[in-house]
Amino acid sequence: MIYTDNNLILMEDSLDNLYSFFLNNGNISSYYFEREKNKVREKKISEGILKDYDVSIDDKDNIFIVFQDKNYHLVLMVIEKENTKKIILTEEPIPEVFNLNIKILNNKPHIFYCVLLEDLKYRIIHHYYNGKDWTTNIVEDIKVNQILNPVKILKAKEGLKLIYYNKKKTEEIYCKNFSFKRWKWENSVKLTENPTIKLYLDSLIIGEDLHLVYCQYEENLVVKYERYNCNNNIIIKEIDMELSNRENIRWPILIYYEGSLWVVWVEYENIISRFSLDNGNTWSPIYLWQGIKNKDIVLYKYITNKKNRNLLNNSFGTIGNNINFVGFGTLDNAIEIPLKKKKSLSYRRL
Template sequence: MITNTVDDIRVRELLNPLAIHIDDVEILMAYYDYVDEEHIFLRKFNLDSKTWEERNQLTDNSSNKLYLDLIDHNNKLHLVYCQYEGGNLQVKYERYQYEKDLFRKECEEEISNLESPQDPTLIYFDGKLWITWIERDAVLSRFSEDGGDSWSPIYLWKDSKRHNIVRYKYLSNPKDNNTLLNYSFGKFSTDLSFVGFGPLKNTEVIPLKKKNLLKLPKDLPRIKI
């Protein structure tokens, strides 16, 4: 067995999740490191030269983060995680153009409400990009038909509230470019069925709440210190 040290990292307080993408020419590995602030980094292993290349910092916001998933589709790297804000969590999505070892952020989106989402998961299926997650013992999701530029409303899958739901590991076929995922939520039963993407049967729309902005009154008195 051959082992290599890929990177030396610091963790904030929780276990460090990893997200790995493998294809015919390279391995992409995303992970957290704490360098003054907590960020997500990505490092590539070239299968031809058998070497690790320099890491790239992906995220640029200072919020503490949790969870991690990524998929690579048509030279677009799709990243999802949760970030803390005001004691709550929110699902965050980012997309990067990936070409010739360069990563350029193209867009980002706040996907969920500020609640308690868990395990955000990326799924590309039948021409749609899905983000699914667990929230209050139910599976919620949104989808994009344009690769992440715009997003559907939030859907709650009613079946998920009536069954025990687990997160399954899924081994994608690298030659099947129409179905890409690392994990999926599904019913815990002998009759395996996935929940959170596909036809919108037995779902309900959850309103996306707007953030409350703090408005200060005009003509505040000056305070001398």
């Protein structure tokens, strides 16, 4: 079975030690795989968590965990080796938070979350520490079509980019920049331009290019890939294409691995993917990954502070002590499947 709603986070530190965080019955726990000693330790991190949490790590391997407790306060835990510090970030209870994310940028925490304002309307909030004080920004009030889709926070050259959905006339995907020079949010830029229903979201920045994947409803769900050039903060769309057949699809994700750009998704109970060797200009055939029928596959959020060429926000993988990622890399366990031709549309003359 493939599970995508599981709150599982994998994190690698600078020494290649691996942490696996999970939320169970309101408790955050972790498995710590210590590489040098080849040992595994389980540890309860915190209890009394409402629903959501997130984890990040700085350059010194200090771990940051943010969550909302059952008293509706936002809490930040900082773990420095054996020392743990807990900070209550809110002076009074706040509404339930959604899409809770923490990013460590220049070794400072940036926390993002959404709160419900009214039916189908949410507020995106940015809470950050500048080294002296905590500051709270209202990024934007957004409307949704039916459900609240994910948001993505990406590190850029001189700040960060927020990729998110908003419904004005139609629900589209937008990009908004936060400048570290001015410490303020700039105007949003609309990326997509079509009235169809959209679901899911993943994005990566590679060089000057912003890569985007999501699902679009065309008789069924289809994986859409788009690439934008972001040189000098001017966003120009370069590629807009469909990568999948129209099937029962979930959770397309982007992975940049060993110089190849992969798009991986769930199709029924299969892991499917395609890859590009030229930054998204052309794409391989569609591949189905074998050998997972009798295994439990989960969607991990992936975090690391290591400086390497591989980039990913998430990955599908096996669960347990022997974790293996699925859907990218060597094709030994993958078979090619056909890309079906689109049905042509006929119109009656009036």
